[in-house]
Amino acid sequence: MTAQTIAVLLLAALALAGAAVGIVVAFTGHGRNASSPPVEPGLLRITAAVHTGWEQTLIGLYRELALPRQPDGLSYGELYLESQNEQRLLIRSRSEIGRGFIGITELHPGRRATIVRYTIRRLPGDEQVRDRVLDLELDLITALRRIDRDVEVQLTSGTLRELERQQQMNDAAPDGGPSA
Structure with a gap:
C-alpha cells in the first residue's frame, strides 16, 4: 500500500467517525442551541x-x-x-x-x-x-x-x-x- 492510499483510507475513517459523532449529538440533545x-x-x-x-x-x-x-x-x-x-x-x-x-x-x-x-x-x-x-x-x-x-x-x-x-x-x- 502506498502512502497516498493510507492517507485516503485514514481520511475516510475520520469522516465516518465525525458523522457518527454528529448523529449521536443530534439525537441525544447535547448540541442544544443556546437560544432554546x-x-x-x-x-x-x-x-x-x-x-x-x-x-x-x-x-x-x-x-x-x-x-x-x-x-x-x-x-x-x-x-x-x-x-x-x-x-x-x-x-x-x-x-x-x-x-x-x-x-x-x-x-x-x-x-x-x-x-x-x-x-x-x-x-x-x-x-x-x-x-x-x-x-x-x-x-x-x-x-x-x-x-x-x-x-x-x-x-x-x-x-x-x-x-x-x-x-x-x-x-x-x-x-x-x-x-x-
Missing part, C-alpha cells in the same frame, strides 16, 4: 441575552443585586441569594415555615451570549413579599443592563395572578401536585 435552553417550571418572568461569559454574568449579578447569601439575621419576607450550582441561583424570602418566595435565575452559556432566565417558582400571598419581588425584578433588569449595556431583555406577558391560580390549583389537588 430548557424552561424551569413556574412562571417565567424575564429572559435576557447578556453578551458576556456566564462567569462575568454571575459575578455581576452577585455584585449588582447585593442580596445577603444566608437568611441569618433577616426579618420575615426579606430576600437572600442561595447558590445552587455555578449556573443556578435561588432567590428566597425569609420564612419561618418554609413557604416563602422562591425565584430561580439560571444562566445558559452560548456562543454569542449568556441566556439568563428568571422564573418564579413560589410566591406567597403576602403583599410585603410581593412588593419586594417586584422591586427585585426591577433590580435584576438594572443589574443586567449594568453588566451589558446592549443586553436584550424580554419580559413575559405572564402575570403574578397566573402563578397564584396555578398555586391554588396545586393546593386544591388531593396529592398536593398539579390537578388534572
Whole structure:
C-alpha cells in the first residue's frame, strides 16, 4: 500500500467517525442551541441575552443585586441569594415555615451570549413579599443592563395572578401536585 492510499483510507475513517459523532449529538440533545435552553417550571418572568461569559454574568449579578447569601439575621419576607450550582441561583424570602418566595435565575452559556432566565417558582400571598419581588425584578433588569449595556431583555406577558391560580390549583389537588 502506498502512502497516498493510507492517507485516503485514514481520511475516510475520520469522516465516518465525525458523522457518527454528529448523529449521536443530534439525537441525544447535547448540541442544544443556546437560544432554546430548557424552561424551569413556574412562571417565567424575564429572559435576557447578556453578551458576556456566564462567569462575568454571575459575578455581576452577585455584585449588582447585593442580596445577603444566608437568611441569618433577616426579618420575615426579606430576600437572600442561595447558590445552587455555578449556573443556578435561588432567590428566597425569609420564612419561618418554609413557604416563602422562591425565584430561580439560571444562566445558559452560548456562543454569542449568556441566556439568563428568571422564573418564579413560589410566591406567597403576602403583599410585603410581593412588593419586594417586584422591586427585585426591577433590580435584576438594572443589574443586567449594568453588566451589558446592549443586553436584550424580554419580559413575559405572564402575570403574578397566573402563578397564584396555578398555586391554588396545586393546593386544591388531593396529592398536593398539579390537578388534572
